[in-house]
Amino acid sequence: xxxxxxxxxxxxxxxxxxxxxxxxxxxxxxxxxxxxxxxxxxxxxxxxxxxxxxxxxxxxxxxxxxxxxxxxxxxxxxxxxxxxxxxxxxxxxxxxxxxxxxxxxxxxxxxxxxxxxxxxxxxxxxxxxxxxxxxxxxxxxxxxxxxxxxxxxxxxxxxxxxxxxxxxxxxxxxxxxxxxxxxxxxxxxxxxxxxxxxxxxxxxxxxxxxxxxxxxxxxxxxxxxxxxxxxxxxxxxxxxxxxxxxxxxxxxxxxxxxxxxxxxxxxxxxxxxxxxxxxxxxxxxxxxxxxxxxxxxxxxxxxxxxxxxxxxxxxxxxxx
Numbered sequence: 001x002x003x004x005x006x007x008x009x010x011x012x013x014x015x016x017x018x019x020x021x022x023x024x025x026x027x028x029x030x031x032x033x034x035x036x037x038x039x040x041x042x043x044x045x046x047x048x049x050x051x052x053x054x055x056x057x058x059x060x061x062x063x064x065x066x067x068x069x070x071x072x073x074x075x076x077x078x079x080x081x082x083x084x085x086x087x088x089x090x091x092x093x094x095x096x097x098x099x100x101x102x103x104x105x106x107x108x109x110x111x112x113x114x115x116x117x118x119x120x121x122x123x124x125x126x127x128x129x130x131x132x133x134x135x136x137x138x139x140x141x142x143x144x145x146x147x148x149x150x151x152x153x154x155x156x157x158x159x160x161x162x163x164x165x166x167x168x169x170x171x172x173x174x175x176x177x178x179x180x181x182x183x184x185x186x187x188x189x190x191x192x193x194x195x196x197x198x199x200x201x202x203x204x205x206x207x208x209x210x211x212x213x214x215x216x217x218x219x220x221x222x223x224x225x226x227x228x229x230x231x232x233x234x235x236x237x238x239x240x241x242x243x244x245x246x247x248x249x250x251x252x253x254x255x256x257x258x259x260x261x262x263x264x265x266x267x268x269x270x271x272x273x274x275x276x277x278x279x280x281x282x283x284x285x286x287x288x289x290x291x292x293x294x295x296x297x298x299x300x301x302x303x304x305x306x307x308x309x310x311x312x313x314x315x316x317x318x319x320x
Contacts, residue, residue, distance in 0.1 A: 044226070044284065051225045052288045059218040060293065063095050064088030066136065066211040073204060074128050074197055081119045089300060090115045094130075096297035100290055105134050111301070128197060139175045140212025141250060145243035146172030148236065171247075179205055216243065223285045228277035233269070241268035 068087050072080065090112055098107035109130040116126055149168030182205035190197055200208065220242045224235060231238075245264035249257020262282050269278060 048225055049288070052222050052285070053292075055218055055222045055225065056289050056293065059215055059222065059289075060092045060095065061088070062211055062215040062218060064091045066133065066208065066215070067091030067094075069204070069207055069211065070129055070132050070136065073200060074125065074132055082116060082121065086115065086119075091133075092293070093297045093301045096293040097301075100294045105130050108133065132197065136208045136212045137215070138250070139178055140209055140216055141243070141247060142171045143175040143209060144213050144216045144239075145247050146170075146175075148240040148243050151236070175209055179209065181205075216246070219246075219289065222289050223281065226281045226284050226288075228273050228281060230277065231269075231273040233272040237272070238269065241265055244268065 064087065067090065068084060071082060071087055094108040094111040097111055101107050105127075109127050112130060113123055113126045116129075117123070146168040149171070150165060179202070182200045182202045185199045187199065190199070217239075220239055223242060224238055227238070242265065245261045245268070246257065248264045249261035252260040254260055262279075265282065266275065266278055
């Protein structure tokens with residue numbers, strides 16, 4: 001298959017997912033009263049908004065910690081010259097852009113390259129870093145989704161025609177295989193030449209998965225604190241639905257899982273709260289976790305570009 005055919009196939013799959021999501025959303029929201037939706041928006045107090053904003057900040061700090069860990073592992077010798085503050089801010093901008101624009105590996109690599117090249121990190125190392133971060137986040141997504149289905153109250157999943165235990169066992173296999181590779185692997189890495197990725201130590205692999213899983217749990221809490229007061233299901237049920245919706249949104253490759261994530265979550269959680277209030281929660285969630293970080297990331301990235309292009313003052317010139 002040529003690269004052009006592959007791009008057309010990818011675009012076709014994304015359009016298919018988006019079309020199906022729109023149809024499901026239309027069905028789920030058909031009976032929503034606009035007054036219920038407005039009431040849902042007005043029901044938020046300052047504590048809920050502050051908690052969601054604080055959890056959003058915690059999520060991006062967790063991603064920054066994962067960036068530092070990965071940078072030291074596969075970024076090469078030059079990566080140690082990257083300052084901690086720089087790595088954390090770069091991770092923030094990369095994730096804020098990629099989760100809204102899609103193509104996480106490519107988007108993240110472009111953002112990272114603009115920053116890390118100034119510290120001597122080559123383009124191949126940046127590409128490896130972006131791919132490894134995306135892999136780690138995917139493994140964390142699979143791990144938390146699998147555990148939620150295996151241990152949580154996932155009876156609603158069975159009612160939807162799925163076997164929660166079997167699905168959870170399948171999803172948790174890749175993270176376990178990654179940990180097993182770090183412990184039992186005989187080779188020092190995979191790949192060749194500059195694209196070779198060294199095998200992580202058990203401690204490093206465990207830390208990567210722990211940070212990734214923690215981030216997914218925090219993002220789930222962002223939406224959970226925004227749910228309406230009438231929501232009656234326990235957190236374990238919500239987590240299983242949330243992670244499944246995130247997994248479906250990830251597979252769709254639609255930026256932010258727009259439509260796909262929302263339709264899946266509404267389909268699972270509709271029995272536990274009114275559709276109107278749930279829809280309001282999803283809108284506020286997208287504003288707090290996607291829109292606001294993206295706007296701030298644009299400012300941070302623009303300021304960084306301006307600083308990088310501002311000529312340094314000449315030697316002996318007086319400071320302003």
